[in-house]
Amino acid sequence: MGGTIPGSTGAPPFVVLGVSAGIAAYKAVDVCRRLVDAGIHVAPVLTERATHFVGKATFDALGSEPAQTTLWDEASPIPHTRLGQRADLIVVAPATADLLARYAGGFADDLLTATLVATAAPVVVCPAMHTEMWEHPAVQHNLAVLISRGVTVVAPEEGRLAGGDIGSGRLADPSVIVERVLGLLGGAPRGHHLGAGTAGGGRSTRDLAGIRVVVSAGGTREPIDPVRFLTNRSSGKQGHALAEAAARRGAAVVLVTTGKPAAGPGVVVEPVETAADMEAAMLSRAEGADVVIMAAAVADFRPKVVQGSKLHKADGVPDLILEPTPDILSELGRRRRQGQVLVGFAAETERVSERARAKLADKGVDLMVANDVSAPGVGFDHDTNEVTILGADGSVTDVPLRSKDAVADAILDRVCALLSAR
Numbered sequence: 001m002g003g004t005i006p007g008s009t010g011a012p013p014f015v016v017l018g019v020s021a022g023i024a025a026y027k028a029v030d031v032c033r034r035l036v037d038a039g040i041h042v043a044p045v046l047t048e049r050a051t052h053f054v055g056k057a058t059f060d061a062l063g064s065e066p067a068q069t070t071l072w073d074e075a076s077p078i079p080h081t082r083l084g085q086r087a088d089l090i091v092v093a094p095a096t097a098d099l100l101a102r103y104a105g106g107f108a109d110d111l112l113t114a115t116l117v118a119t120a121a122p123v124v125v126c127p128a129m130h131t132e133m134w135e136h137p138a139v140q141h142n143l144a145v146l147i148s149r150g151v152t153v154v155a156p157e158e159g160r161l162a163g164g165d166i167g168s169g170r171l172a173d174p175s176v177i178v179e180r181v182l183g184l185l186g187g188a189p190r191g192h193h194l195g196a197g198t199a200g201g202g203r204s205t206r207d208l209a210g211i212r213v214v215v216s217a218g219g220t221r222e223p224i225d226p227v228r229f230l231t232n233r234s235s236g237k238q239g240h241a242l243a244e245a246a247a248r249r250g251a252a253v254v255l256v257t258t259g260k261p262a263a264g265p266g267v268v269v270e271p272v273e274t275a276a277d278m279e280a281a282m283l284s285r286a287e288g289a290d291v292v293i294m295a296a297a298v299a300d301f302r303p304k305v306v307q308g309s310k311l312h313k314a315d316g317v318p319d320l321i322l323e324p325t326p327d328i329l330s331e332l333g334r335r336r337r338q339g340q341v342l343v344g345f346a347a348e349t350e351r352v353s354e355r356a357r358a359k360l361a362d363k364g365v366d367l368m369v370a371n372d373v374s375a376p377g378v379g380f381d382h383d384t385n386e387v388t389i390l391g392a393d394g395s396v397t398d399v400p401l402r403s404k405d406a407v408a409d410a411i412l413d414r415v416c417a418l419l420s421a422r
């Protein structure tokens with residue numbers, strides 16, 4: 001027991017392992033053992049009803065300290081706050097429909113919910129239940145509420161459920177849960193490397209499984225003649241990061257891009273060059289999509305006439321007459337189908353939030369991602385970004401400077417919350 005995770009110093013991370021009353025509680029034993037093996041101090045907390053599925057004595061033996069089940073069985077007069085305050089992270093596996101409802105509702109009527117409400121530590125919930133319950137709007141709504149508060153969800157898998165039924169709702173594999181916990185704590189299991197599915201943004205949740213996502217990326221190129229074009233500084237990195245993050249999270253992704261075709265596994269790339277190409281590709285791809293993200297920096301103007309052959313200096317300075325390009329995002333907003341989530345970007349250098357808010361309304365999107373591209377390390381061609389995600393519902397989510405992969409995951413968290421609410 002005990003120890004420190006690789007790369008850390010001092011006391012081992014303190015993790016509360018919450019176990020609620022589902023048949024998958026037996027798998028929490030494996031989660032407990034793997035976390036302890038990885039050098040984590042594990043404090044198990046079982047709901048009273050969870051002990052019908054798995055014995056407290058098992059967690060007493062495998063955890064780093066005796067398991068607790070009630071608010072009343074500890075010598076300490078305030079166990080409901082002690083654990084939550086001490087925790088570096090709380091993971092609940094399995095999280096039943098009932099537990100999610102009580103947590104989303106702010107109930108604190110047993111030791112586990114009291115600990116969840118009394119903590120400022122990151123919380124990971126790992127739902128497990130029958131497919132009908134998993135798909136119930138109340139459960140999905142509670143999850144969306146928790147996601148919007150920053151709770152991480154390790155989505156259940158498809159597979160055999162209790163009673164022999166097949167469907168989604170099976171607790172994620174203990175190895176996936178432990179990877180996620182260690183990822184959030186900043187470590188990795190001893191002798192174990194995170195797989196490709198968690199590279200980059202570090203997510204291992206499949207919360208976009210079955211969702212069709214279309215992303216645009218890069219600056220368009222508007223030809224002047226066969227060898228020259230007008231363009232902008234966009235590298236396409238944020239759009240590519242979004243496409244790859246969505247694919248890691250289980251989505252079927254199409255990336256319409258002017259950038260390098262290379263993209264991660266699970267992303268279908270449609271290369272484009274001009275605003276007109278991008279418009280055609282986006283309008284057609286968006287028809288069947290659940291989520292459309294316009295991360296591209298579409299040129300606002302293009303030469304009205306494209307010369308058929310190269311312009312020559314000897315012929316003098318050309319009169320370059322420009323015309324506006326089509327506003328693809330506004331058109332997507334007009335055509336969008338019921339339930340589709342639409343996301344735009346507003347790259348600005350001044351009056352950033354005011355302008356982004358105006359575009360949110362004008363273009364009819366659900367989310368507008370505002371970034372001040374004049375700030376250091378932010379926006380065009382950097383590997384990092386800093387954004388504010390404005391919601392049509394009035395929500396404001398600040399995402400401080402971090403990798404474009406991590407920004408992509410923060411945007412997709414908001415998208416997931418919107419999808420769950422529809």
Ligand code: C5P
Nearest residue numbers: 294295296298325326327328329344345
């Ligand atoms: O109007 P503005 O260019 O500032 O709006 C930015 C957002 O609109 C981005 O999401 C961008 O992809 C999209 N856009 C578009 N078509 C244009 C210009 C911008 O879809 N012609």
